[in-house]
Amino acid sequence: MTVKRSRPSGTHHGDLRNALEQAALALVAEKGAHGFTLAEACRRAGVSVAAPYKHFADRDALLVSLALKGYEKQRRRYRSALAAHTEPVEQLAAFAAAYVRFAIEERALFAITFLAGLDKIRHPELAEAGSLLHDDLTPVTGQITGDAESALDLLVKVAAAAHGLALFHQQDMLPGDRSSPDWAEDQAARAARALAAHYTLS
Structure with a gap:
């Protein structure tokens, strides 16, 4: 039977x-x-x-659930990256490298979190999740800049550099030997150090 x-x-x-x-x-x-x-x-x-x-309730609600998981995975990675260093500039560099690594290793989650165009007014939990990442990172940039406004400026610039490198890697826009994940991570870390140096010297 x-x-x-x-x-x-x-x-x-x-x-x-x-x-x-x-x-x-x-x-x-x-x-x-x-x-x-x-x-x-x-x-x-x-x-x-x-x-x-x-x-x-709909397709966006499914994507929001995944985006929240994406934010949480990022937060764990960033906290681990920060914990590996004690000097704030190196913590910031480690964050930038971890940002690129997340985009490479969690490509779909990265796309949902940052490229899906989800409405943060309709889904305020997304904005709250993003704010938690800022809350972890602005104390680091604050140690470099010395004031809250500049700390946020520095964080945005470092995240923008890392985000751009992540997208360049995903879209195969990095030529030749610069197309490796290690190169993209290293450049993100270097960009973070260079941006931090500007605030340190000013």
Whole structure:
């Protein structure tokens, strides 16, 4: 006698939320943050098209859930990078390198967190998650600049440099031997040190 195994459905899937999130991550990796529908995520997860609404009101809600996980993964990485050094300039350089490494190793999460165009007014939890990252980093830049306004300016400049290098790497815009992850990380760290030096000398 053959026992027929039923396909997972929206009502019987053991871990529906995680299955949908993993399906969305895979689709973003293949098509980009704007290149898939909720119905496609359902098909990839092997559930009915009605299943997501038990957990997610719409496609953006699914992406928001993943973006929050992205922020949390970044925060853990950045805290680890900061903890590896005691001197603030080197802490800032380690953060910049970790930013690029996250973009390379967590490409789909990076795209969802920063490139999906999610509405932070509609989803204020995203802005709050981003603020937590600032809260970890501005004390470091504050030790370099000596005042809160300049500390934020320095952080924005370092993050912008790291973000640009991350995107250049992702889009294969770095030529030849400069296309390696190690080179991009090293340049992000060098940029952070150079920017910090400007504030130190001024």
